[in-house]
Amino acid sequence: xDLNAPHTMGTTIIGVxxxxxxxxxxxxxxxxxxxxxxxxxxxITQLTDNVYICRSGSAADSQIVSDYVRYFLHQHTIQLGQxxxxxxxxxxxxxxxxxxxxxxxxxxxxxxxxxxEGGKIYAIPxxxxxIEQPFAVGGSGSTYLYGFFDQAWKEGMTKDxxxxxxxxxxxxxxxxDGASGGVIRTVIINSEGVTRNFYPGDSLPLxxxxxxxxxxxxxxxxxxxxxxxxx
Amino acid sequence: xxxxxSTHSNPMSLCSQADSQRTLYPYVTGTSVIGVKYKDGIxxxxxxxxxxxxxxxxxxxxxxxxxxxxxxxxxSGEISDFQEIxxxxxxxxxxxxMWDDGNSLGPKEVHSYLTRVMYNRRxxxxxxxxxxxxxxxxxxxxxxxxxSMIGVHFEDNHVATGFGNHLARPILRDEWHEDLSFEDGxxxxxxCMRVLLYRDRSAVNKLQIAKITEEGVTISQPYSLKTFWGxxxxxxxxxxxxxxW
Numbered sequence: 001x002d003l004n005a006p007h008t009m010g011t012t013i014i015g016v017x018x019x020x021x022x023x024x025x026x027x028x029x030x031x032x033x034x035x036x037x038x039x040x041x042x043x044i045t046q047l048t049d050n051v052y053i054c055r056s057g058s059a060a061d062s063q064i065v066s067d068y069v070r071y072f073l074h075q076h077t078i079q080l081g082q083x084x085x086x087x088x089x090x091x092x093x094x095x096x097x098x099x100x101x102x103x104x105x106x107x108x109x110x111x112x113x114x115x116x117e118g119g120k121i122y123a124i125p126x127x128x129x130x131i132e133q134p135f136a137v138g139g140s141g142s143t144y145l146y147g148f149f150d151q152a153w154k155e156g157m158t159k160d161x162x163x164x165x166x167x168x169x170x171x172x173x174x175x176x177d178g179a180s181g182g183v184i185r186t187v188i189i190n191s192e193g194v195t196r197n198f199y200p201g202d203s204l205p206l207x208x209x210x211x212x213x214x215x216x217x218x219x220x221x222x223x224x225x226x227x228x229x230x231x
Numbered sequence: 232x233x234x235x236x237s238t239h240s241n242p243m244s245l246c247s248q249a250d251s252q253r254t255l256y257p258y259v260t261g262t263s264v265i266g267v268k269y270k271d272g273i274x275x276x277x278x279x280x281x282x283x284x285x286x287x288x289x290x291x292x293x294x295x296x297x298x299x300x301x302x303x304x305x306x307s308g309e310i311s312d313f314q315e316i317x318x319x320x321x322x323x324x325x326x327x328x329m330w331d332d333g334n335s336l337g338p339k340e341v342h343s344y345l346t347r348v349m350y351n352r353r354x355x356x357x358x359x360x361x362x363x364x365x366x367x368x369x370x371x372x373x374x375x376x377x378x379s380m381i382g383v384h385f386e387d388n389h390v391a392t393g394f395g396n397h398l399a400r401p402i403l404r405d406e407w408h409e410d411l412s413f414e415d416g417x418x419x420x421x422x423c424m425r426v427l428l429y430r431d432r433s434a435v436n437k438l439q440i441a442k443i444t445e446e447g448v449t450i451s452q453p454y455s456l457k458t459f460w461g462x463x464x465x466x467x468x469x470x471x472x473x474x475x476w
Contacts, residue, residue: 198466
């Protein structure tokens with residue numbers, strides 16, 4: 001076990017726009033090599049009252065980038081006299097990522113709501129590119145979701161449809177990506193404010209080759225007869 | 232000394248001439264196996280995952296198999312090498328049966344054979360990339376041993392491979408005792424498997440528990456464990472420390 005391996009959030013992160021706002025989602029696994037250092041991390045971090053950021057890649061790098069951006073945005077909000085727009089927040093993230101591209105290893109998704117543009121999602125992958133998208137996926141688990149979203153994403157979803165889609169998607173990624181796991185956290189941002197939700201690991205749907213959880217083999221053995229043991 | 236599976240280690244390449252085939256690094260791997268001695272014999276547990284790097288590719292891989300009449304073999308590491316080992320053992324048992332002399336290979340003998348195979352492969356810089364747990368009962372004598380990919384081998388009352396070395400063995404050292412009942416043994420193994428599920432990235436929530444007694448081998452049907460996420464600290468861990476974990 002390499003205890004000197006950097007803390008990375010292998011991760012699955014998602015941001016989806018819907019009719020009225022955005023839904024951000026993430027898993028909760030932070031690993032040091034193959035060891036799960038934190039099984040209930042919070043990867044969706046606040047930048048301002050109305051803008052949040054999903055972090056993936058190096059835990060240290062993503063934290064420091066969001067700390068800097070939160071600091072700049074705070075000053076910007078004071079100067080501007082009103083809440084910062086999602087676009088400004090995302091571009092500040094881009095500047096930090098781009099200008100330090102040789103040193104940083106973090107992929108980010110910025111999502112929020114402002115009164116000018118409504119709900120917006122911006123993806124900022126490694127290197128510091130900024131891409132505005134109706135939905136974005138990131139982290140190691142995202143590779144398992146491109147096909148899923150190609151098929152399942154639709155324009156003009158409701159808040160509940162969007163959140164269900166995000167939870168389903170993160171759950172599918174967790175099923176196949178060893179670097180993703182734990183609980184699913186979602187953050188919904190719209191004109192009314194911000195809602196945080198929590199979906200524990202045992203409440204998620206089961207996928208192919210997964211079985212309903214039991215308390216113990218002893219219960220399985222005592223509940224069914226004939227004996228379910230096989231040679 | 233590295234006693235566990237190294238799924239990410241460098242190839243041992245001191246010889247530079249052209250090789251026909253040798254395992255440089257593993258591809259499809261299984262994670263921890265745990266074994267304990269209990270009142271009637273041996274209990275062993277392993278999940279059913281076959282990882283392909285960080286992808287949880289195969290989720291119904293049986294990593295524990297009966298060997299002959301008296302032994303049970305569990306393996307972590309490269310699955311193809313495990314399958315090759317099963318072929319070697321199959322041949323070994325076949326030849327043993329062909330003697331038709333009423334004698335049969337016990338767990339101690341099978342363990343010794345495996346140790347020789349693993350060590351000799353290691354000496355040729357072409358290891359079978361596995362950590363093995365071999366348990367069994369013969370004539371009332373319980374036996375539980377382990378062999379690694381470099382030929383390190385020993386027996387004990389409780390053994391584990393891979394991450395199990397770090398996460399399960401401390402629990403077993405504290406809670407194992409002589410003459411565990413079947414129920415207590417199963418609960419102890421499940422406790423270890425649950426910790427592995429939380430903390431080992433390559434663990435998969437589908438496992439089997441196998442037992443071997445004088446009567447024979449039984450491997451349970453696959454099942455999943457419940458996990459607990461209800462700590463209040465998990466709800467909003469970054470309240471008051473925005474930007475942290």
